[in-house]
Amino acid sequence: MLTPPPLVETRGLSFSYGKRPILHDVNLHVPPASIYGFLGPNGAGKSTTLRILLGLLPAPAGSVQLFGHDLAQHRLPLLGRVGALIEMPSLYDHLNGFENVEATRRLRGLPRHRTAEVLTLVGLSADAHRPVRAYSLGMRQRLGLALALLPDPDLLILDEPTNGLDPQGITEMRALLLRLQQEHGKTILLSSHLISEIERMATHVGVIQQGRLAFQGTVRELQRQQSGRAQVVIETDDAERCRNLLPLEFGAARVLATGTLALPYQSPEQMAYLAQELVSAGQPLYSLRCEQPSLEQTFLHLTEATAL
Amino acid sequence: MSTVVLSPSPSFQTPAPATQLRRALSADVLRLKRTPALWLTLASGAFPVALTFLIFYFKGEYLLKPGQDPWPTYLMQSWQTACALLLPLFVVLLTGLVLNVENKAVAWKHVYAQPVGRGAVFGSKLLVLMGLNALAMLAYTVILLGSGLLLGLLRPSLHFQDHAVPLLATVTLLWHTYIATLGILAIQYVASLWWRSFATPVALGMGATIAALTLMRWEHIDWVPYATPLLALQKAASVPKGHALDLALAKAEWLTLGWFGLVLLGGYVLLRYRHEG
Numbered sequence: 396m397l398t399p400p401p402l403v404e405t406r407g408l409s410f411s412y413g414k415r416p417i418l419h420d421v422n423l424h425v426p427p428a429s430i431y432g433f434l435g436p437n438g439a440g441k442s443t444t445l446r447i448l449l450g451l452l453p454a455p456a457g458s459v460q461l462f463g464h465d466l467a468q469h470r471l472p473l474l475g476r477v478g479a480l481i482e483m484p485s486l487y488d489h490l491n492g493f494e495n496v497e498a499t500r501r502l503r504g505l506p507r508h509r510t511a512e513v514l515t516l517v518g519l520s521a522d523a524h525r526p527v528r529a530y531s532l533g534m535r536q537r538l539g540l541a542l543a544l545l546p547d548p549d550l551l552i553l554d555e556p557t558n559g560l561d562p563q564g565i566t567e568m569r570a571l572l573l574r575l576q577q578e579h580g581k582t583i584l585l586s587s588h589l590i591s592e593i594e595r596m597a598t599h600v601g602v603i604q605q606g607r608l609a610f611q612g613t614v615r616e617l618q619r620q621q622s623g624r625a626q627v628v629i630e631t632d633d634a635e636r637c638r639n640l641l642p643l644e645f646g647a648a649r650v651l652a653t654g655t656l657a658l659p660y661q662s663p664e665q666m667a668y669l670a671q672e673l674v675s676a677g678q679p680l681y682s683l684r685c686e687q688p689s690l691e692q693t694f695l696h697l698t699e700a701t702a703l
Numbered sequence: 704m705s706t707v708v709l710s711p712s713p714s715f716q717t718p719a720p721a722t723q724l725r726r727a728l729s730a731d732v733l734r735l736k737r738t739p740a741l742w743l744t745l746a747s748g749a750f751p752v753a754l755t756f757l758i759f760y761f762k763g764e765y766l767l768k769p770g771q772d773p774w775p776t777y778l779m780q781s782w783q784t785a786c787a788l789l790l791p792l793f794v795v796l797l798t799g800l801v802l803n804v805e806n807k808a809v810a811w812k813h814v815y816a817q818p819v820g821r822g823a824v825f826g827s828k829l830l831v832l833m834g835l836n837a838l839a840m841l842a843y844t845v846i847l848l849g850s851g852l853l854l855g856l857l858r859p860s861l862h863f864q865d866h867a868v869p870l871l872a873t874v875t876l877l878w879h880t881y882i883a884t885l886g887i888l889a890i891q892y893v894a895s896l897w898w899r900s901f902a903t904p905v906a907l908g909m910g911a912t913i914a915a916l917t918l919m920r921w922e923h924i925d926w927v928p929y930a931t932p933l934l935a936l937q938k939a940a941s942v943p944k945g946h947a948l949d950l951a952l953a954k955a956e957w958l959t960l961g962w963f964g965l966v967l968l969g970g971y972v973l974l975r976y977r978h979e980g
Contacts, residue, residue, distance in 0.1 A: 412978075449816040451979035471717045475818040485813035487804065489737045502730040502817050504722065542813070 402427045402550055402582045403448060404460040410443060410452065417443045418606045425584050425599070430576050432597035433586040436698055440606040441586040442482070445554050448584075449479050461550065475503070478548035480556055484539020488528040492519055492538055495527055499542045513541040517571065533564035540571070551575070553585040557592055569596050590694040604698045614690075621693040625660040627669065630682035640676050641669070660685050723819045727827035735831070740800035744835045747793055748785075748843025755781035756850045763854070763861045772866045774851060778873065779940060781847055786880060786936040788916065791929050794836060794887045795908030801832055802895035802904075811899070812979050821975050825896075829967070832888055837881060844877055875948045876939055882952060883935040886928025886959035886966075893970030925955040928962045 403425035410418040418440045425431045435441050446452045447459060450470045459466040461473045486495055496510045514520050517537040522530070530538065536556065543551055556572075557565045573596050575581045587593050593600075600617050602610040610617065631637050634656040638648045641658075648658035660666075666683060673680050688696070718726075735741050759766065759777060766780075767773050805811060805828075814824055848868055855864030887908070894904035908929075915929035924930050934955040942948050952960070 446812075446979060451812055451815055453976075453978070469717075471818045471820060474816065477816075479813075479816045481812050481816065483809065485808050485810035487734055487808045487810070489804075490734070494733060494736065498730045498733050499813075499817065501733060502726050502814070502819055504718065504726045 399427050400463055401425055401460075402462060403431075403584060405444075405447075405454075406458055406460070408444070408447065408454060408458045410440075410447060410454070416606060418447075421603070421606070421608050422611075423601060423608070424611060425582060427582050428576065428580050429598045430572065430583045430585070430593075430596050431599045431601065432590070432593035433584060433601050433603065434590055434593070434694060435586075435588065435603035437588050439603045439698075441588075441603060442554055444603070445479075445481065445552055445584070445586060448552060449477065449481070450474065451481075475546060476548055477550045477552060478543035478546055479552040479554075480536075480539045480543045481552075481554045482558065484535055484542065486527050486530075486535060486538060488526070491524050491526050492530070492534075493523040495538060496541055496545065499545055503546055505545060509545055509547075513544045516544060517541045518567075532559050533561065533567070536560055536564065536568070540568070544575075549582060551581055551583045551585075553583065555586055555588070557587070565592065572596060590690050594690045602694060602697050609697045617690065617693060621688050621690070621696075624693070624696070625685055625687050626657050627660050627666060628682070628684050628686050629656040629658075629669065629673070629680070630654055631656065631673065632679050637673055637676075637678050640678070641672065654681075657686075718818065720820070720823065723823035724826050724830075727819055727823045728830060731827050731831045734804050735801075735835075738800065738804055740797060740804070740835065743793070743797055743800060744839040745842055747789075748839060748846050751781055751785040751789055752843065752846045752850050754784060755847075756854065759854055759861065760858060763858060767861060770862075773854075773861050773863050774866055774869050775872075777851055777854075777863075778847065778869065778876070782876065782880075782936060783940075785843065786932045788912070790880070790884060790932045791887055791912040791915070792909065793839065794884050795891050795905055795912065797835060797839070798832055798888060798891035798895055799901050799905040799908075801828065801835065802892070802899075803901045806895075806899045806901065815979050822971070825971055825974060828896075829892060832892060833885075836884060836888060840877055840881055844873055848873065872948060875950060878950055879935045879939060879948070879952075879956065880932060882956050883931040883959060886931055886962035889963040889966040889970070890928065893966055893973075896970065896974055925958055928959045931955050931959040 401424045403423060405421055405423040408418055408421040408423070409416070421440075421444060423444065433441055433444070443452065447454045448461070448466070450466060454467060456467040457465060462476065464473060466473055487498065490498070492514065493510060496514060500507070500510050511520070514523050517540050519534065519537055519541065522534065527535070527538065536559070540553075540556065543553065553572075557568050560568060572583055572585070576583055576596075585593065594614065597614055599613055600610065601608055610620070628651075629637065631654055634650045634652065634654055637656055638650060641648060648656055651657050666685065670680060670683055755777065758780070759773075763773070767776060805814065815821065851863050851868070854861055891904055891908050894907060895901075898904055911929045915924070915927045916933070918924055918927065919930060919933065925934065935953065938953050939948050
């Protein structure tokens with residue numbers, strides 16, 4: 396099967412502020428119609444990367460391609476197909492919601508009817524004529540998203556779009572983004588420092604750590620990575636004693652608590668063998684289970700492993 | 704399967720510079736709605752006029768000789784108050800307030816991520832500032848002439864009603880005064896863009912205005928743009944009786960235009976390549 400060419404592609408992208416290196420050899424690959432979760436701890440280089448993709452920071456010619464075209468050469472026409480929300484939305488408090496959208500609509504030279512359309516899309520039609528200074532944080536974030544959606548963009552770039560939102564706001568934002576991708580075929584590149592925020596909607600994930608991509612692939616590939624890190628957890632009376640009873644090849648067993656022992660998972664046979672050994676040695680076996688690490692733990696593992 | 708078009712679509716064209724400028728200007732005008740900048744523009748002219756109006760209303764007889772045309776004295780007295788201190792401060796404040804609309808909303812990253820070039824954004828805000836500056840001076844002139852007519856009605860003994868409104872002279876003075884503010888406007892504009900704050904450029908502008916007023920007797924004062932409005936007024940006041948003030952620019956006015964061009968060019972180059980990090 397032919398792989399569709401990526402909508403966003405960076406090739407060996409490096410960037411420094413003065414002498415301080417921020418990004419090093421980042422090769423981003425965002426497939427069309429995906430929701431690409433760009434993850435990393437604060438300060439890892441997420442915002443810098445997204446700002447480069449929007450032409451806010453300069454990138455060397457040839458290093459950033461949007462829609463298959465070089466950003467440095469075709470910045471304005473490419474930006475015409477991109478909608479973006481960078482951190483807190485830029486809103487004019489002295490204007491109402493409608494006027495805020497209208498200012499960006501005029502700047503982009505878009506048809507008049509788009510203003511009302513995007514306000515409906517983000518559910519702000521009823522509040523459109525209230526001053527923005529009276530908006531809640533969630534409403535401000537949705538208005539920021541309305542600004543990003545104005546040009547009906549093929550690509551949405553959202554930097555920490557759920558920052559400062561309450562759980563309900565996060566759920567609403569997630570539902571809206573999923574709808575945009577599934578019903579309207581949009582490609583969404585969004586950053587976050589919390590994997591839990593995006594794992595339920597992202598199709599692809601990129602993990603950045605100290606300016607380098609530590610992982611890039613589908614969510615399934617990320618899950619596959621973690622299957623090698625599953626562990627067997629044993630609940631018994633005396634974990635220390637059980638550990639000494641086990642053959643040497645289980646030497647990696649760790650005592651988690653007085654009655655809890657954990658060791659790397661190998662196979663179903665290993666589980667059966669462990670049960671048999673411990674029972675025959677007269678140890679009580681309250682529980683024996685295989686635990687998959689959460690995506691959260693995998694993410695932490697990835698970001699820790701490269702943080703050297 | 705994905706329907707994303709990767710080949711250049713019909714919209715894959717950079718909008719013409721004039722189109723970009725028109726769009727940016729249209730957005731900028733909308734953003735002025737309900738801003739202090741707009742109120743300052745429309746209302747600030749009323750203050751110096753009110754002062755002069757009250758002086759003439761109560762003490763006009765002492766300021767005018769019998770049978771004299773009151774208009775030139777009235778206009779020059781008000782223009783003096785307005786030009787010396789108020790006009791430079793007005794330009795400083797206006798520039799700060801207009802740019803503060805963007806600075807306060809932390810909107811530069813948003814504006815620069817739109818398909819509009821930085822040149823269009825730069826040019827549009829400059830045109831807004833120049834337009835508001837012109838509007839403010841026009842509003843001031845209209846209020847000033849209107850107040851003179853009102854004095855003719857309320858205090859006929861001052862004889863405003865017996866003499867024609869000196870429209871041509873006023874327009875000529877307006878022309879010189881407007882040109883004289885352009886150097887300040889450019890410096891304050893670039894400073895506000897650079898610092899992205901309200902306080903710093905306004906404080907600098909106030910300091911520069913006061914310094915310029917203190918240095919009025921300096922032989923090189925022509926080179927100081929913050930002094931140009933007052934210099935232009937002094938030149939107008941020094942025109943001998945019977946002669947009309949012409950449109951030709953004085954040295955200080957040319958120099959201020961030079962500042963205007965130079966500062967804008969330098970400012971544009973600096974801001975064109977500024978990192979929006």
